[in-house]
Amino acid sequence: METLGSTSQICTDKTGTLTLNQMTAREIFLARRRFTVSGHGYTADGRIRSTDGRPPPDTLDEALTAMALCTDAVFRDEEEAAVVGDPTEAALVVPAEKGDIDVTALRRRRPRVAEVPFDADHRFMATFHRWTGDDGRPIVRCFVKGAPDVLAARATHYLGPDGVTALDPQERRHYDEANATLAGQGRRVLAVARKDFPDGFDGDGGSGGDVKELLDRIVLIALVGIVDPPRPEARQAIEQCREAGIRVRMITGDHAVTAAAIARDLGIPGRAVTGAELDLSAGDAGLARRLDDIGVVARVSPEHKLRIVGALQARGDVVAMTGDGVNDAPRAAQGGHRRRHGPDRDGGDQGSGDHGAHRRRLRHHRGSRQGRARHLRQHRQVHPLPGPARRASPSSPGNGSSASC
Ligand SMILES: Nc1ncnc2c1ncn2[C@@H]1O[C@H](COP(=O)(O)OP(=O)(O)OP(=O)(O)O)[C@@H](O)[C@H]1O
Numbered sequence: 500m501e502t503l504g505s506t507s508q509i510c511t512d513k514t515g516t517l518t519l520n521q522m523t524a525r526e527i528f529l530a531r532r533r534f535t536v537s538g539h540g541y542t543a544d545g546r547i548r549s550t551d552g553r554p555p556p557d558t559l560d561e562a563l564t565a566m567a568l569c570t571d572a573v574f575r576d577e578e579e580a581a582v583v584g585d586p587t588e589a590a591l592v593v594p595a596e597k598g599d600i601d602v603t604a605l606r607r608r609r610p611r612v613a614e615v616p617f618d619a620d621h622r623f624m625a626t627f628h629r630w631t632g633d634d635g636r637p638i639v640r641c642f643v644k645g646a647p648d649v650l651a652a653r654a655t656h657y658l659g660p661d662g663v664t665a666l667d668p669q670e671r672r673h674y675d676e677a678n679a680t681l682a683g684q685g686r687r688v689l690a691v692a693r694k695d696f697p698d699g700f701d702g703d704g705g706s707g708g709d710v711k712e713l714l715d716r717i718v719l720i721a722l723v724g725i726v727d728p729p730r731p732e733a734r735q736a737i738e739q740c741r742e743a744g745i746r747v748r749m750i751t752g753d754h755a756v757t758a759a760a761i762a763r764d765l766g767i768p769g770r771a772v773t774g775a776e777l778d779l780s781a782g783d784a785g786l787a788r789r790l791d792d793i794g795v796v797a798r799v800s801p802e803h804k805l806r807i808v809g810a811l812q813a814r815g816d817v818v819a820m821t822g823d824g825v826n827d828a829p830r831a832a833q834g835g836h837r838r839r840h841g842p843d844r845d846g847g848d849q850g851s852g853d854h855g856a857h858r859r860r861l862r863h864h865r866g867s868r869q870g871r872a873r874h875l876r877q878h879r880q881v882h883p884l885p886g887p888a889r890r891a892s893p894s895s896p897g898n899g900s901s902a903s904c
């Protein structure tokens with residue numbers, strides 16, 4: 500009789516769990532021109548340099564403006580070296596300051612008249628600001644930022660050296676290639692774009708409440724490559740899990756190429772696929788079988804993380820789930836959206852308690868002689884799976900399959 504699962508598996512988030520969630524923008528890509536961003540941490544020290552030696556175009560300012568306005572992170576000041584807010588957003592505000600934009604003054608001058616908050620399912624956010632069009636007349640300008648694939652799919656134009664230009668297949672290929680190159684280096688890539696609306700636009704525009712519908716035909720401005728270093732202790736923890744016969748799998752909302760590069764770096768074996776490629780509508784048994792040679796499932800929404808864990812558990816595997824996916828679960832179950840509030844000041848972990856817990860967990864991995872059961876029991880003690888998530892994920896009592904870490 501098989502009472503214990505045949506394998507133990509850990510499904511883990513990437514951002515903040517395997518990586519430090521200390522995000523720093525390193526490159527900006529603008530219509531075939533590339534810029535590097537130097538400097539460390541959340542200070543305005545550091546510079547934006549073009550890689551071709553030519554002076555930066557006006558469109559760089561436009562990109563930095565979009566990054567400053569379409570974010571909620573607040574830049575404190577140089578002495579404090581602090582940015583408060585989501586680390587991804589912090590990474591976008593810092594280059595604006597490095598590019599000599601006074602973000603606070605800019606935001607005061609261009610207040611938001613409406614916004615579409617970021618959510619992990621749609622993977623973008625948008626803000627609307629009173630603006631002046633090229634012809635001097637008042638308009639409302641919307642800035643959009645989010646996953647490059649999502650924005651590219653909505654874009655028909657890009658901001659080139661000659662202004663707004665049709666995004667022909669060749670130019671689209673340039674964006675795709677730049678995105679692939681950055682992602683291949685493990686960079687988290689964000690795109691920024693814009694769209695103009697008539698003066699008086701109130702953030703609804705007759706859309707009946709779904710402003711996202713109106714965000715088509717956008718103008719791509721730039722791609723930003725952000726580094727988020729792997730946690731130094733994560734590689735060893737993964738190695739020890741492997742020795743203990745525990746399969747570690749990364750399940751992330753980030754891009755597949757980015758996730759695969761980080762998985763490779765950390766020694767997570769197996770193929771990388773997107774949630775869409777995995778066909779999550781399949782039955783549990785088929786899904787679990789297909790997961791066997793897969794090490795990374797990317798572009799997964801919070802509720803689909805649960806679906807994957809559930810499929811493994813239904814087969815009798817002992818599955819632990821780590822990272823803020825654990826927190827996403829109840830909200831996903833309620834159809835809510837996640838907004839992650841990241842670290843304060845030094846990029847530490849105050850934003851969500853489970854990151855600190857994860858560090859403790861990674862430490863206990865070092866005692867790899869403890870048996871698998873004990874190992875998973877400890878995970879469970881660190882932070883139990885919340886109620887709704889437990890109900891959402893099938894588990895057989897007695898085999899510890901609802902363990903969470
Ligand atoms: N504040 C933001 N504004 C706009 N887009 C964002 C923002 N944060 C993330 N994104 C985009 O949404 C995608 C998914 O982000 P999400 O936070 O779900 O995943 P993640 O943190 O990379 O991964 P994990 O699931 O491992 O924690 C990112 O790859 C990025 O393109």
Ligand SMILES: [Cu+]
Pocket residue numbers: 509740860864
């Ligand atoms: Cu573990």
